[in-house]
Amino acid sequence: MKFLDEAKVYVRSGDGGAGCVSFRREKFIEFGGPDGGDGGRGGDVWIECVEGLNTLIDYRYQQHFKARKGEHGSGRNRAGGKGEDVILKVPAGTEILSEDRETLIADMTTVGQRFRLAKGGNGGFGNAYFTTSTNRAPKHANPGLEGQEHWLWLRLKLIADAGLVGLPNAGKSTFLATVTAAKPKIADYPFTTLHPGLGVVRVDTREFVLADIPGLIEGAHEGVGLGDKFLAHVERCRVLLHLVEGTSEDAGAAYRLVRTELEAYGHGLEDKPEVVALSKADTLDPETLELQVARIEDETGQKPLILSSATRQGVTEALRTLMARMDAAAAETPVERPAWQP
Secondary structure: OOOOOEEEEEEEOOOOOOOOOOEOOEOOEOOOOEOOOOOOOOOOEEEEEOOOOOOOOHHHHOOEEEOOOOOOOEOOOEOOOOOOOEEEEEOOOEEEEOOOOOOEEEEEOOOOOEEEEEOOOOOOOOHHHHOOOOOOOOOOOOOOOOOOEEEEEEEEOOOOOEEEEOOOOOOHHHHHHHHOOOOOOOOOOOOOOOOOEEEEEEEOOEEEEEEEOOOOOOOHHHOOOOOOHHHHHHOOOOEEEEEEEOOOOOHHHHHHHHHHHHHHHOOOHHHOOEEEEEEOHHHOOHHHHHHHHHHHHHHHOOOOEEOEOOOOEOHHHHHHHHHHHHHHHHHHOOOOOOOOOO
16 A cells, blocks of 8 residues: 555535425315424535545545435425535544644544544525415425535645664664564665654563654755655654664764754744664674764764664663653653532
């Protein structure tokens, strides 16, 4: 299945059914009176967050969603039936934006969450509704109201507890494959990862979700390489694991380059808690390892973790550090309590 994290859709709710003009006509009943029923309401368009989806690929092949119209009213005071609703199913983490791609309409973050995108039109009143003491035989009815229509953008931002960032070939996919059951593509050339990946990490009887995104290069915020659009998938993460390749010419410069791109992207990524680790440590001799660690320490002010996914050196320590940072971030986040109501 291909990964698609953005799609444009057209939604339209159903029109309401028209009211009926009818009069009761039976044998031996001279003045039966009006008995036209009301029209049914048009169907709504809903969006629902469901389990088991992690892409918007379904909306590449179908972009138009229209609910059914309400049925017209009929004689004998029979109201028309309601039009059938349409439900768009999306994965958790999907944002619904207006056509300008900036105004947030809804954020679907919880499985089971539902939101009405377009309300169906009300049905029209039949002539029986207009009966009064002075107008005993009304001969008019209301048409149904029109439904609503919108062009909307769906944008998926994966929900993960921790996210991996770094330059291409920093070892992000290898680390994800080592600590989870995910099977990302791994090769010895840049931009092996073309789409974000998710995996569930288990450490010390606890679990959390880890996200891997394609690597960043200098000028990513200007569209160089794969750009920085995939950074949206780590916006919801509580902590970032920044992997710096140990075999790079200057680990400090590599770290600084990625930080520059995070700051250029914005959206709060530059302020997220960060764990820095020097990857591929098994390929370095002691002198080079010490030099690269010192370069990162000069940039960050703290000693990085020493990591090797191939030999699992420092892997457990890195996972425990991530868990500790996530717990600290959760403790600092204020708990929203509902307002008291009498």
